[in-house]
Amino acid sequence: MPAVERPLIYANLRKPGYTVDIDCYLRNGGYEALKKAVALKPDEVCKEVELSGLRGRGGAGFPTGMKWKFLDRKSGKPAYLVVNADESEPGTYKDRQIIYKDPHQMLEGIAITAWAIQAKQAFIYIRGEFVHGAKILERAIAEAKAKGFLGQNILGSGYSCEVVIHRGGGCYVCGEETGLIESLEGKRGYPRIKPPYFPAVLGLYNCPTIVNNAETMAQVKHVLAFGGAEFAKIGIPGDSGTHIWGVSGLVKRPGLYEIEAGKATFGELLYDLCGGPLDGRTIKAIIPGGSSTKILKVGERFKGKLANGTEFDWALEDIPLDSNSIAACGTGLGTGGTIVIDDSVEMIQALSNLNAFYAHETCGQCTPCREGSLWLSRVSKRITTGGGMETDVPLLLDIANQVAGRTICAHGEAVAWPVQSAVPKFKDEYLESIRKRQKGEAVPTLKLI
Amino acid sequence: MHESPSSSAPARALKPETLTQAPAIIAQYPQKRSATMPLLHLVQEDRGYITQDDMTWVAELVGVTPMQVLEVVTFYPMYRQSPIGRRHVRVCRTLSCALRGSYALMENLEQSLNCKRGETSPDGDFTLEFVECIADCGCGPVVHVDASMHENVKPEDAGKFAAQLKATLKDPSYGLNPPVPGTPEWNG
Numbered sequence: 044m045p046a047v048e049r050p051l052i053y054a055n056l057r058k059p060g061y062t063v064d065i066d067c068y069l070r071n072g073g074y075e076a077l078k079k080a081v082a083l084k085p086d087e088v089c090k091e092v093e094l095s096g097l098r099g100r101g102g103a104g105f106p107t108g109m110k111w112k113f114l115d116r117k118s119g120k121p122a123y124l125v126v127n128a129d130e131s132e133p134g135t136y137k138d139r140q141i142i143y144k145d146p147h148q149m150l151e152g153i154a155i156t157a158w159a160i161q162a163k164q165a166f167i168y169i170r171g172e173f174v175h176g177a178k179i180l181e182r183a184i185a186e187a188k189a190k191g192f193l194g195q196n197i198l199g200s201g202y203s204c205e206v207v208i209h210r211g212g213g214c215y216v217c218g219e220e221t222g223l224i225e226s227l228e229g230k231r232g233y234p235r236i237k238p239p240y241f242p243a244v245l246g247l248y249n250c251p252t253i254v255n256n257a258e259t260m261a262q263v264k265h266v267l268a269f270g271g272a273e274f275a276k277i278g279i280p281g282d283s284g285t286h287i288w289g290v291s292g293l294v295k296r297p298g299l300y301e302i303e304a305g306k307a308t309f310g311e312l313l314y315d316l317c318g319g320p321l322d323g324r325t326i327k328a329i330i331p332g333g334s335s336t337k338i339l340k341v342g343e344r345f346k347g348k349l350a351n352g353t354e355f356d357w358a359l360e361d362i363p364l365d366s367n368s369i370a371a372c373g374t375g376l377g378t379g380g381t382i383v384i385d386d387s388v389e390m391i392q393a394l395s396n397l398n399a400f401y402a403h404e405t406c407g408q409c410t411p412c413r414e415g416s417l418w419l420s421r422v423s424k425r426i427t428t429g430g431g432m433e434t435d436v437p438l439l440l441d442i443a444n445q446v447a448g449r450t451i452c453a454h455g456e457a458v459a460w461p462v463q464s465a466v467p468k469f470k471d472e473y474l475e476s477i478r479k480r481q482k483g484e485a486v487p488t489l490k491l492i
Numbered sequence: 493m494h495e496s497p498s499s500s501a502p503a504r505a506l507k508p509e510t511l512t513q514a515p516a517i518i519a520q521y522p523q524k525r526s527a528t529m530p531l532l533h534l535v536q537e538d539r540g541y542i543t544q545d546d547m548t549w550v551a552e553l554v555g556v557t558p559m560q561v562l563e564v565v566t567f568y569p570m571y572r573q574s575p576i577g578r579r580h581v582r583v584c585r586t587l588s589c590a591l592r593g594s595y596a597l598m599e600n601l602e603q604s605l606n607c608k609r610g611e612t613s614p615d616g617d618f619t620l621e622f623v624e625c626i627a628d629c630g631c632g633p634v635v636h637v638d639a640s641m642h643e644n645v646k647p648e649d650a651g652k653f654a655a656q657l658k659a660t661l662k663d664p665s666y667g668l669n670p671p672v673p674g675t676p677e678w679n680g
Contacts, residue, residue: 133586133625171570172626174639175670207520210533212568229528229554231567248523291588291629298630334587380629382588396587400624490595
């Protein structure tokens, strides 16, 4: 049976004639979930979210309800909610849709979350490049305040919460939650070390802070609309709700596909929904969940045992689209931003492109990441364009191994993982590229670096 | 970066409306220093870049040293300390767009806009840059011009696209309004 979409987050924004104003949102059932939420005690809202099994949509997939539980409520300091709308992971473009086309859905989730954690104030940290997105959200906030959904005395509950839009400055590392907090405090976005700076304890202004992804906020709205137990029935046990797959690169129909967790496979996503490879080409590899997730090669076999004891033996096309199955194959669902690479590309070109990205985006705070990312970029570039040596292939791995696990934030892993996962799988092809350049054979026409 | 001739001229004063907006921006935050980035965006939207005097102004408003504002300006790629062309053309370089031809697009735009990447055209009309992922990966190659995204700009259409951009120079409303169906930045 071909895969089908189940739009939940994108249900409204895909309707013809759907607009960003609050009247349109209200006509489509808007802010009803917030009414349900404020009729409950904040703790009861937290319980619903915990019961729903919702996992964060920012890439790490941490259970949202559990994150909220970690909030330090004993310190007596005010709590803050920070929404991460700094969508910057290469291959990821799902939050932009919500912000530009259905901003109130996200704001409703923010109001519910702020109530649940009794936040003193909420901030939306949005990409600096989303100039219009920020304006759309500002207008939506003003509309919501005028109707009593945000601001003073929300829906007569006595609870007040202002939401502030904060535009970033085009910096990838500010998508890391502690880097984002530093940036929100008006500093360079240097990530903080954990411990002690776990945001739930020492976050914004050293106060307890919950940092949640923009789409997670939209999902929270649906958790309250369905009720936690009903929401948990969408998807599969351990991964509830829908995942938005943003497919890009070399397929016939790149685009955003919202699928119930675990209810389709990579094969169905790539070949049915996206129409398969371009004419005359073959898909060679995919990066499943944003550029920092480990690469999967077409033709590999994935064998092992799931947490529930089920044994599996899959080809790439068989992998179910849920976070546990994908993690069992040695990579991650991440943000669902799948980048597709076909046989017109030499794999070292793709790696070079990503290495250049990480070298550009390292904040420079930790030596292994600052130096390692630059060297990875230089070495992979010379393999691609000429001047590479056979010893460069193990050198790439050696450098990556000295970065991962040795930095303050996960940017170190983001630098290392593409290399650490790709070198063992594509070593022979890299060596072939080196030999081709040595013989004077040109780089493929599609330039990636 | 290629400096346009006006960079040696003394910077004009900030507009009165820029000055009057500052207190409300600062008041949104529990701590004044948080207003550093929005104030820098405000300044840059006013005159196109940020001067040392601007940094001193922001520093005084938020209660830090000018050096602490300079640290911010130099960390974030979006802030500039020198003027750029009338249109800021940013082509996405990262993998999803590159797989759809953004390198060839860049080469063609260098020809059509008469300037190299990282530089401003001699007539001061365009500054052309490669940037990293701008979150519109399914519509690659994408080009971010001032505040607007242009999607699916194929390398072979670079000439046509450049002509479109040249026409926008005469359109004072270009990029001022948020996208609606049928306009750039909508498919995303």
